[in-house]
Amino acid sequence: MTQRKPSLKPAAYILLGSLSLLALNSIAEEKKAATPPPQTNGGIDQESSFPKIASGKWSGPVLPDGQPDVQGFWSNTIANHNNFTDPQGGIPGSGRPPKTTRDQRAPSRVSDPASGEVPFQPWALAKVKEFQAHFHDPVEQQWVEPLARCAPGGIPKSFYWHGYEIRQYPNYVLFYFNSGTRLIHLDKKPHLPDNIKLWNGDSRGHWEGNTLVVDVGNHNGKALFGRTGEFISENGHIQERFIFSPDGKRYNYEAVLTDPTVYTRPFTVTIPARRWTEKDQPNGWHFEVGLAKHAGKQAILESEERICAENNAAFGMGAATE
Amino acid sequence: MSVFSAPHLYPIGNFRQLVSLATFLSLVMIAGTSSAKDDIPRIKGKPDFSGIWQTTSSADYGLEPHSNRADAPPGPGIVEGHVIPYLPKALEQKKKNFEKRASADPAKKGWTLGTPRGIYYPEPFQIFQRPQDVTILFQFGHSVRTIYTNGTEHPDDPNDWWLGDSRGRWEGDTLVVDVKHFNDKTWLDAAGNFHSDALHVVERWKFLDKNTIEYKATLEDPQVFSRPFDISVILHRHREKNFQLIEDYRFTLDYDQYYPPKPDSQ
Numbered sequence: 001m002t003q004r005k006p007s008l009k010p011a012a013y014i015l016l017g018s019l020s021l022l023a024l025n026s027i028a029e030e031k032k033a034a035t036p037p038p039q040t041n042g043g044i045d046q047e048s049s050f051p052k053i054a055s056g057k058w059s060g061p062v063l064p065d066g067q068p069d070v071q072g073f074w075s076n077t078i079a080n081h082n083n084f085t086d087p088q089g090g091i092p093g094s095g096r097p098p099k100t101t102r103d104q105r106a107p108s109r110v111s112d113p114a115s116g117e118v119p120f121q122p123w124a125l126a127k128v129k130e131f132q133a134h135f136h137d138p139v140e141q142q143w144v145e146p147l148a149r150c151a152p153g154g155i156p157k158s159f160y161w162h163g164y165e166i167r168q169y170p171n172y173v174l175f176y177f178n179s180g181t182r183l184i185h186l187d188k189k190p191h192l193p194d195n196i197k198l199w200n201g202d203s204r205g206h207w208e209g210n211t212l213v214v215d216v217g218n219h220n221g222k223a224l225f226g227r228t229g230e231f232i233s234e235n236g237h238i239q240e241r242f243i244f245s246p247d248g249k250r251y252n253y254e255a256v257l258t259d260p261t262v263y264t265r266p267f268t269v270t271i272p273a274r275r276w277t278e279k280d281q282p283n284g285w286h287f288e289v290g291l292a293k294h295a296g297k298q299a300i301l302e303s304e305e306r307i308c309a310e311n312n313a314a315f316g317m318g319a320a321t322e
Numbered sequence: 323m324s325v326f327s328a329p330h331l332y333p334i335g336n337f338r339q340l341v342s343l344a345t346f347l348s349l350v351m352i353a354g355t356s357s358a359k360d361d362i363p364r365i366k367g368k369p370d371f372s373g374i375w376q377t378t379s380s381a382d383y384g385l386e387p388h389s390n391r392a393d394a395p396p397g398p399g400i401v402e403g404h405v406i407p408y409l410p411k412a413l414e415q416k417k418k419n420f421e422k423r424a425s426a427d428p429a430k431k432g433w434t435l436g437t438p439r440g441i442y443y444p445e446p447f448q449i450f451q452r453p454q455d456v457t458i459l460f461q462f463g464h465s466v467r468t469i470y471t472n473g474t475e476h477p478d479d480p481n482d483w484w485l486g487d488s489r490g491r492w493e494g495d496t497l498v499v500d501v502k503h504f505n506d507k508t509w510l511d512a513a514g515n516f517h518s519d520a521l522h523v524v525e526r527w528k529f530l531d532k533n534t535i536e537y538k539a540t541l542e543d544p545q546v547f548s549r550p551f552d553i554s555v556i557l558h559r560h561r562e563k564n565f566q567l568i569e570d571y572r573f574t575l576d577y578d579q580y581y582p583p584k585p586d587s588q
Contacts, residue, residue, distance in 0.1 A: 123585045123586070124583065124585075127583035128583075130583075131583070141577060141580040142580040142581065142583065144577075144580075146574075146577070146578075146581055149574070149577055150573065150574075151571070151574050151577075151578070152464070152569075152571060152574075167450065167452070167457060169372065169450045169451070169452070170372075172450065174450060174457070174459070176466055180464065180571075181459060181464045181465070181466050181569075183448075183459065183567070185566065189564040189566070190564065192566070192568065196568060198568070198569050199569065199571055199574065200464075200569060220578075221581070221582040222574075222578050222581035222582055223581075224581065224582070231581070231582040231583060232582070233582050233584075234582070262582075290477065290480075292470070292472070292474035292475075292477075293474060293475045293476070293477055293478065294472075294473055294474040294475060295473070296473075300472065300474060302468075302470070302474075303468065304481070305466075305467075305483045305484060305485060306466070307434050307463075307465055307483075307484045307485075
C-alpha cells in the first residue's frame with residue numbers, strides 16, 4: 001500500500017493513507033495476539049533496545065570482488081521518522097502522547113552526547129522548535145516536512161523511512177530506498193566539486209572487515225531528519241559506519257555528523273537495522289516485497305517500483321479523515 | 323591488410339592454392355568475428371552492460387523526423403518508416419500535447435521519464451548487472467528500473483508502474499526485454515508523443531562493440547497506435563575520467579529553497 005503514485009489526486013491519497021494505517025493496525029493486532037510487548041507503538045516499532053555490534057573481521061559470504069555480501073532487504077527496527085530523538089515517542093504536539101514512559105521506549109538516535117540531544121547552536125535549536133510548533137499547521141513553506149512533498153529521504157532519514165534493498169556490484173553498494181536512491185562509490189575517485197550539493201550527498205566508501213565506512217560530501221542539507229525538524233546544513237559533513245553482525249542478520253548504522261555552522265560539536269547517530277528474508281511475511285512498512293511468478297517452487301522476492309514525484313502536501317491530509 | 327594482397331603471390335590457375343587461401347581467409351574472418359565478440363565484457367557468459375550510457379541522438383526532442391524549432395534541434399527521427407502510426411483520435415491528442423508541451427511534458431515537471439524515454443533522454447543512466455537482474459539507475463529523477471533476467475514472469479495483476487514491469491531473456495548475446503503494466507503518465511518524447519496504460523514494449527539490447535550498445539524497441543498500444551512500430555538508437559559508454567551520475571531530483575526545485583533553516587540574519 002505504500003507504493004506511491006504521483007498521479008493520484010489527494011482524495012486517493014487519503015484513501016491510500018487510511019488503508020496503510022488499517023494495514024499497520026491489523027499487523028499490530030496480530031502481533032499483540034501472538035506475542036505481548038516488547039512492542040510499544042505497534043507494527044513499525046519492532047524493538048526498544050538493540051545489541052551493540054563490534055567492528056571486526058567479516059566471516060560471512062563474500063562477493064567475487066571481495067565485498068562482504070550483505071545484499072537483500074533491510075529496515076530499521078525501532079521507529080519511523082515521527083521523532084528523531086525519542087523515536088517511539090510519537091510526533092510532538094499530535095495530541096496523542098505515548099502510553100509508555102521514556103525509559104520503556106527506544107533510546108534517542110543521538111548516541112553521543114549522552115544527553116541524546118542534538119548539540120544545536122541556539123539559533124538552530126530555535127528553528128527546530130519553531131518547526132515542531134508548526135508541524136501540524138504548516139502555514140509557511142519551510143514547515144512542510146520535505147518527505148511529504150516526495151523529496152528524497154536523505155541522510156539519515158532514509159534509514160528509518162520504510163524498508164529498503166541493498167544491491168552490490170563491483171565498486172558499488174546501491175541503497176534502493178522507498179524515497180530516493182543512494183549509490184556508494186567504492187572506487188576511490190574524488191568527491192564531486194564542492195559547489196555541487198545533493199539530497200543524498202556524494203558517497204565514497206570502503207570495507208573494513210564487517211564494516212562499510214562511508215564519507216559523505218556534497219550534502220545539500222535539505223532533507224530534515226524527521227517530523228521533529230532536526231537538520232544539518234550544506235556545510236555539514238557525514239561519516240558513516242555500517243557495522244554488520246557476523247551472522248549477517250543485523251547491522252548498526254553509526255554516523256558522525258559535523259557542521260560548525262549548525263552544531264556546537266560533532267555528534268553520533270545510531271540506527272539499528274535487521275534483515276528480512278523469504279521466511280518473513282511482508283508487512284506493509286518494513287518489508288514491502290512481492291513474490292515473483294515463475295515455474296519453480298523457490299520463493300523469489302522482488303522490490304516494487306518506488307517512485308514519488310508529486311505528493312506535495314503537508315502531513316495531516318490523511319489524518320483528517322481518521 | 324596483407325591478407326587481401328596475398329592472391330597476387332599465387333598463379334591464378336592453381337586451384338588447390340586458391341581453395342586453401344579461401345579456407346584461410348574464412349578462418350581469419352571467423353577469428354575476426356569471434357575476437358570482436360570476445361572483446362565485450364561478460365558476466366557468467368552473458369554480455370555485461372554495466373557502465374554509464376547515453377545517446378547522442380536528438381530522439382527525445384522528437385521521435386519522428388523534425389526540423390529545428392525554438393526548443394529543439396532538428397533530428398532525423400528514430401522511428402522505422404519515420405511516422406508513428408497513430409489512431410485518428412490519438413493523433414489529435416498528440417497534436418494537443420505538442421501545442422502545450424512547454425508545461426504538459428512530464429519531464430518538464432521532473433517526473434520519471436518512463437520506458438523507453440529514459441533510455442534516449444539526454445542525460446546519462448547507469449547499468450548495474452547481476453546474473454539475476456539488470457538495474458538501471460537514471461540520473462534524471464534517480465529512478466530505478468529493474469529488468470529481471472532470472473526466468474520470472476510478469477505478475478498477474480499488478481499495479482501500473484511508471485517504468486513498467488520488465489522481464490528479460492537472452493537470445494544469444496541480445497538481451498530481449500518484455501515490458502508492460504505501465505501507467506499513462508509518461509510521454510515518449512518532448513514533442514507530445516504519448517501512450518496509454520496498454521503500452522507494451524519489447525526491447526532488444528545488443529553490444530555493437532564494448533563501448534556501444536544498439537538499443538531497439540517495438541512499441542505496441544492498441545488504444546493509441548494502429549499497429550506496432552520500431553525505434554532504434556545507439557548508446558555510448560561514458561569514458562571520461564571519474565565520470566559519475568549526479569543525482570537530478572528536478573521535481574524538488576519548486577520548494578527546495580525553503581530548506582534547510584538558516585539563521586535569521588541571512
